[in-house]
Amino acid sequence: MQDTARSKHSARNLHICESTKKLFALNFSSFIASRLTFQSKRTFSKLIVRIAIVGIMLGLGVMILSIAIVKGFKKEIREKVRGFAGDIQITKFxxxxxxxxxxxxxxxxxxxxxxxxxxxxxxxxxxxxxxxxxxxxxxxxxxxxxxxxxxxxxxxxxxxxxxxxxxxxxxxxxxxxxxxxxxxxxxxxxxxxxxxxxxxxxxxxxxxxxxxxxxxxxxxxxxxxxxxxxxxxxxxxxxxxxxxxxxxxxxxxxxxxxxxxxxxxxxxxxxTYLRSYTVDETYPTIFEWLKLLDVNTQVMLVLMLIVAVINMISALLIMILERTSMIGMLKALGASNWSIQSIFLYNSAYLIGMGLLLGNLFGLGFSWFQHTTHFFKLDQASYYMKFVPIELSFSDVALLNLGTLIICLLVLLLPSMLVSKISPVRAIRFK
Structure with a gap:
């Protein structure tokens, strides 16, 4: 009975130690990442980081504007056509x-x-x-x-x-x-x-x-x-x-x-003596053109996302190379590869978050400005309206932010694995 109680007590202590170790590693990685992000004095990495943030900001801002403008175009033109001709027309067969x-x-x-x-x-x-x-x-x-x-x-x-x-x-x-x-x-x-x-x-x-x-x-x-x-x-x-x-x-x-x-x-x-046909069958040219706008938007989203990812990968690789000595020191002190990887992933998450915040301010602010002022005009003969229309929903913005964050973090897992290839002895000597 005493042996059973001792084994249960030992298992509980071991579980507590493992949980404490994980929590410490998590807090340790987060602490180091925050120091690197907000208190780093290295001018070169700061420049690269700022470029990465601007890249994410512009990427997200352009994606928000692309969605808003395309949805605005589709809604305005569709409402005009269906407002005149109805959604379905019925004539004699x-x-x-x-x-x-x-x-x-x-x-x-x-x-x-x-x-x-x-x-x-x-x-x-x-x-x-x-x-x-x-x-x-x-x-x-x-x-x-x-x-x-x-x-x-x-x-x-x-x-x-x-x-x-x-x-x-x-x-x-x-x-x-x-x-x-x-x-x-x-x-x-x-x-x-x-x-x-x-x-x-x-x-x-x-x-x-x-x-x-x-x-x-x-x-x-x-x-x-x-x-x-x-x-x-x-x-x-x-x-x-x-x-x-x-x-x-x-x-x-x-x-x-x-x-x-x-x-x-x-x-x-x-x-039986009547037939029906929809508005997109009545005006096929207009609705086919609207479908092409969806393709253009998808291409634009992919390109902007690729630009944001490349910027973040470049920034992460430079930060890792600049911190080679620090990585070797942490490994020598017993830090695991994953805990060091987590430092740079946390750091990247901070940067991505800052880029997303600025991107939302840019995209939503520009959308609001155009929606309220109609500042940017169009040739109505070519585009069916006199100004650039804006139509945006909360779900679109939320999905763009979430998708950008998840894709960037997943893609950054690969370059962060460079940490495991760094030898402590050689890294400490690295200058």
Whole structure:
């Protein structure tokens, strides 16, 4: 019994000694690393360390800005396109791909079933019809898009340069009200309040007089150069449709990331004489361009991370070489290879942390400045907007910081193993 108690006591003491040794080694490595980081008087290593910190700062800052700008571009352009055309368009199932829609009856039962789907937010009827505007001795070919009072004016209210949207509360006045783009207004020398004639090429040809109530600038060339916005009932009368007929539906979804799932839900309740297609199928060029931006961002992140890692590896190797005598002294005093490696890894973690802090200040500060001031401008004809957009979330910043820290520390494990190759006797003599 006494022997058993003694063996348990000895095992407990041994466990306590091992724990104390590990704790001491941890505190020892951390203490030495802090002295090297904050109280080192070696000018050459200080310069290299500062360069490494600046490299990490610029790398993280550029990565934050890259993510913020690309997400901003994607959101702004996507919202403009889907704000005008909807997320899903529904037309009659035929071979008509022109702007002169084939009519179908607006089925209230289908609209009710569509609204019952979890991912469907809103269903709005519309129709389009080609026309020619004649004003001030100039002519311009356009497409009249007719909408009704259920239309979501969000994108137009945010891009209105002058005037207002069509007022459907006054049904008589709404028949003559029309909205045109700033591009069309400039081409025809028109402004809010002006009247003009619009000619519809059909048999017989018909003419209608409209009054401009608003001038918009969506920023999407395909929209601004092509469309004017009017009342759906105008197209119904021109085409001799009934008030229950339309040329198509525009559908808004609750979550754009679930667009394909929403389209699948819609097809389950869609009548056989109708077909649906998503906004990225309507404007494939724009959405393919947005996908290329993701590739560019990934390349930028990899390059910036490589630069930060190379800077840290260079700084660590120089610090190890400069401290060769210290490494030999510590080994002679009984320090293990890992405890000495830990000194330099702690030192690197301090430096990486400082670089991350400065990088966050740089990236987030620059993003906030651009988001609030729109200081950096763009050519809207080429980029669909007048300024560099910014869109950033906390999760993006957190993942960039965590990923940079982990990758840098893991990569630095390899050069830190140089410590195990240093001989105590030769290192103490090293000068």
């Amino acid at each position: 035929d071979n008509n791909f022109s702007y002169e829609n084939s009519p179908f009856m607006v089925d209230s039962a289908f609209i009710k079933k569509a609204h019952a789907q979890p991912l469907i937010k809103k269903v709005m009827p519309y129709a389009t019809k080609p026309a020619i505007i004649k004003a001030n001795g100039e002519i311009e070919g356009v497409v009249l898009k007719g909408v009704d009072k259920s239309y979501d004016w969000g994108i137009f209210k945010s891009t209105m340069e002058s005037g207002k949207v069509i007022n459907f509360a006054d049904s008589v006045a709404a028949q003559k009200q029309i909205m045109i783009s700033s591009y069309t207004a400039a081409r025809l020398n028109l402004k809010v309040g002006d009247d003009f004639l619009m000619y519809f090429i059909q048999e017989p040809m018909r003419t209608r007089k409209f009054s401009i109530v608003g001038i918009f600038n969506v920023g999407v060339e395909d929209v601004d150069k092509t469309f004017v916005i009017g009342n759906l009932s105008i197209i119904q009368r021109l085409n001799d449709w009934t008030y229950r007929e339309a040329g198509g539906f525009e559908v808004q979804v609750t979550d754009f990331d679930e667009l394909k799932s929403a389209n699948d839900q819609l097809n389950k309740v869609l009548p």
